[in-house]
Amino acid sequence: MFKDLDPLLHSQLRLAVMSLLISTEEADFVFIREKTASTAGNLSVQIEKLHEAGYISVKKSFKGKMPRTTCRISPAGISAFEKYVEALSEYLQPK
Amino acid sequence: MFKDLDPLLHSQLRLAVMSLLISTEEADFVFIREKTASTAGNLSVQIEKLHEAGYISVKKSFKGKMPRTTCRISPAGISAFEKYVEALSEYLQPK
DNA sequence: AAATTTGGTTTATGTTATAAACTAGTTTAT
DNA sequence: ATAAACTAGTTTATAACATAAACCAAATTT
Numbered sequence: 001m002f003k004d005l006d007p008l009l010h011s012q013l014r015l016a017v018m019s020l021l022i023s024t025e026e027a028d029f030v031f032i033r034e035k036t037a038s039t040a041g042n043l044s045v046q047i048e049k050l051h052e053a054g055y056i057s058v059k060k061s062f063k064g065k066m067p068r069t070t071c072r073i074s075p076a077g078i079s080a081f082e083k084y085v086e087a088l089s090e091y092l093q094p095k
Numbered sequence: 096m097f098k099d100l101d102p103l104l105h106s107q108l109r110l111a112v113m114s115l116l117i118s119t120e121e122a123d124f125v126f127i128r129e130k131t132a133s134t135a136g137n138l139s140v141q142i143e144k145l146h147e148a149g150y151i152s153v154k155k156s157f158k159g160k161m162p163r164t165t166c167r168i169s170p171a172g173i174s175a176f177e178k179y180v181e182a183l184s185e186y187l188q189p190k
Numbered sequence: 191a192a193a194t195t196t197g198g199t200t201t202a203t204g205t206t207a208t209a210a211a212c213t214a215g216t217t218t219a220t
Numbered sequence: 221a222t223a224a225a226c227t228a229g230t231t232t233a234t235a236a237c238a239t240a241a242a243c244c245a246a247a248t249t250t
Contacts, residue, residue: 001130002111011207012105016097019186029229035096040229042208048230065216067228085187091114092180106238124197137239139199144237160247162197195248206237217226 003087006080008053013038014046018081021056021073029069047071055080098182101175103148108133109141113176116151116168124164142166150175 009015016036020027027035033043047069050056055077059070073081104110111131115122122130128138142164145151150172154165168176 001132002107002114005107007206010105010107012097012100013207015186019097030227033228037096039209040227041210041231044228044230045207067215069229088183088187091110092183102237108238128197134240135196135198136200136241139197140238143199162246164198191250193248193250196246198244198246200241200243202239202241204237204239206235208233208235210231210233212231213229215227215229217224219224220222 001090003090005087005091006084008049008055009080009084011046013042014050015084017043017046017050017071018055018073018077021071022078022081026070026072028071032071050077053080096185098185100182100186101179103144103150104175104179106141108137109145110179112138112141112145112166113150113168113172116166117173117176121165121167123166127166145172148175 009018013036016038017032020032020035029040029043029047032038032047033040036043038046047056047058050071051058053076054074057072057074059072061068061070104113108131111133112127115127115130124135124138124142127133127142128135131138133141142151142153145166146153148171149169152167152169154167156163156165
């Protein structure tokens with residue numbers, strides 16, 4: 001009856017990150033931190049989890065002299081997100 | 096940008112319980128346990144949390160000689176569920 | 191009457207989310 | 221030039237949460 005919800009996506013912050021990346025394709029750490037209104041520590045941890053899962057890629061570079069972390073959603077991430085949305089909709093639209 | 100998700104509802108099992116109760120208005124413990132495919136222990140804990148929050152009412156009675164626990168969604172529960180669905184939809188339909 | 195099942199609750203444990211503290215370096219003010 | 225403050229994060233500690241395992245009381249089955 002109720003499909004399982006991917007625990008990696010069923011987290012407010014990780015879901016917000018994925019939601020952002022789905023529409024922007026690429027976003028850096030600071031942009032995501034601002035849009036999600038999260039702390040850097042929390043965001044760092046959650047980005048690492050999405051990365052480990054293969055849902056996003058993370059690229060480190062420099063913008064001038066300052067470090068920059070850029071995230072991009074992967075095909076696996078897109079598909080996981082779509083699957084999550086479909087599973088969740090069962091819960092939201094009670095038949 | 097991203098509204099906060101009610102942490103009481105942002106839990107697979109509690110959300111499934113609420114989803115069931117939204118459509119059935121009243122359901123007993125065993126019915127919910129079967130529909131959600133959860134263990135009795137976990138369900139007991141999560142029902143208690145929804146109860147404490149005032150999202151559901153819990154009535155104890157006997158069906159013949161056997162104990163029965165009946166749950167019903169409250170107006171506060173309905174409104175919290177609706178609010179949750181609305182907040183969540185921001186995450187699911189990336190603009 | 192012993193064993194099993196029912197309908198739960200309580201408790202213990204592992205997982206998760208989060209904030210606090212820290213690191214490494216840059217920019218700004220003195 | 222140096223101290224102070226800021227940027228961009230990471231690591232670590234702690235509190236909250238989800239879940240299963242163990243338990244209980246009573247009913248039913250054998």
